[in-house]
Amino acid sequence: MRKVSHHEPITVSGDPDGTGPMQMHDAGAVNHDAGDSQSMGDRGDAAAFKNIQNDRDSVPLDDLPPPSAVEPPLPTQYLDEDGNPLSKNQAKKLRKKLEWESKREDRKVIRKEKVTAKRERRRAARQAEAEPGTGDNNQAQNTQQPKKTPPQRAVQLPVTFLVDCDFDNLMRDNERISLASQITRCYSDNKNSLFRAHLAICSFGGKLRERFDGILGHYTGWRGVRFLDEDFVKAAEAATGWMTMHSSAEDGPTGQKGEEGGELKGVFSKYAAIPDSEKSRLKAEGEIVYLTSDSPHTLTELKPYSTYIIGGLVDKNREKGICYKRARAAAELCEDKGTTTNIKTAKLPIGEYLEMSSRKVLATNHVNEIMLKWLECGDWGEAFMQVIPKRKGGQLKDQGAGEKGGEVESDGTQVGHGRKVEAGGEVDGDEATAVAESGNIA
Known part of the structure; x- marks a missing residue:
């Protein structure tokens, strides 16, 4: 018999008039009965869940929908x-x-x-300079300022730099973006150069062209550059025509030599005084040279009425020797067809001028800029120093340690004649040679 605690309430029930038997109800006993009812309900729910699971397992797998029909589409x-x-x-x-x-x-x-x-800032600065000052300010304004040297007129030379972009299927998306930036830099460097070359982009198509048409749509307004669908052989043949266009005083509408094709000035001024018969022969002897580090020939100078082809390829040096093979295949094809087009190969003379300490890659725009600098100064060593990045390290061969008493900076870089020599490009084996065929500089 269960004992009743004095803490538990006891209720008394009976007849209203008090004649019936009295009954005591224990609250704890009532709660106990409620708990038993709850546990019975839980057991009923578990049984129902088990029945549902059995029904689901009995469904054939062939009747279930495929995952693609249930999962939300991406x-x-x-x-x-x-x-x-x-x-x-x-x-x-x-x-x-x-x-x-x-x-x-x-x-x-x-x-x-x-x-x-x-x-607005420039306008305000000009107005401030134009207003008359007083005292020391007026005296300072009256001081004669040195006159700025007027910029020289850019001179068009009869030489062509051709970027071969027929490597679209060998590059990744990020490499095409790098090549597009390098082509943009080639255009900018040539436009701002004192002596300009004819710049052309051949085999212009594929995803590279899609990027130019989309992101770089303003390229259609560029002046002084040609975008061609033809390959480098046909583009080089066409370059012969535009380099000789209006190349004499009687041909030019304004009486200026080389208005369209180019003038024999700068490094080409030595050809300006030759007879007309020699000039005709010089035009006929114009070369087509594909720049590649694998060539056994070294480029010593740029010649007028010649076309120099730069491989427009950014591949992190995966496709080794592809530009040399491409040039040789094109040359053999021209020989088989019996055409007069003669395609040669050459490499920039980095090994003759620079001492390199590692194997580096030279970008397409760097090859273009090096040749533009050579057109200004006629010195390969100076052109290399002005263009190749400092981070590549290197020095001219005639400025080596111990030869001219060069000093060594704290970072270990050798300095000769008071200036640090920059270097870059690709080193092919024991000899440093320029890579015109590949290269994004990371």
Whole structure:
């Protein structure tokens, strides 16, 4: 018999008039009965769940829908061209690209605001200089300022630099972006050079052209550069025509020599005084040279009415010797066809002028800029020093340690004649040779 605690309430029930038997109810006993009812309910739920699970297991697998019908589809921007899901890294890159594209208009607005603010600052500075001053300021303004030397007129020379871009299928997306930047730099360097060359981009197509048409759409307004669909052989043949266009005083509409094709000035001035018969022979002897480090021939000078081809390839040096093989195959094909086109190969004379300490890669725009510098000074060593990045390290051979008493800086770099020599390019074996066929400089 269960004892009743004095803490538990006891209720008394009976007839209203008090005649019936009285009964005591224990609250604890009532709660105990409620607990038994609850446990019975739990056992009922477990049995019902087990029945549902048995019913589900009894469904044949063939009747179940495929996972693709149940899972939510991925967004279309996270699928490749074949409809397969992208990896996490690829999806992340694509997401960043879409974010960058979505903010294009905002960047344009910011650039315009910066340009406007810069113009306002210049205008305010000119007004401040024009206002008359007093005292010391007036005296300082009356002091004669040295006159700025007027910029020299850029001279067009009869020589062509041709960038061969027929390597689109060998490059990754990021490498095509690098090549597009290098082509842009080639255009900028040639436009700002004192002595300009004819610049042409051949085999211009594929995804490289898609990038120019999309991101770099302003290239259609570039002046002094040609974008051609033809390969480098046909483009080089066409270059012979535009280099000799209006190349004499009687041919030019304004009476100036080389208005279109180019003038024999600068490093080419030594050819200006030769007879007309010799000039005709010089035009006919114009060369077509494909620059590649694998060539057994070394380029000693640039010649007028000649075309120099630079391989437009950024491949981190994966495709070794591809430009040399491409040039030799084209030369053999021209010989088989019996054409007069003679394609030669050569390498820049880095090994003759620079001492290199490691194997480096020279970018396409660096090859272009080195030849532009040579057109200005006629010295390969000076051209190499002005163009090749400092981080590549190196020095001219006639400025080696111990020869001219060069000093050594704290970082161990040898300095000769009071200036640090820069170097770069690709070193082919024991001899440093220029790579015109590949190369993004990382």
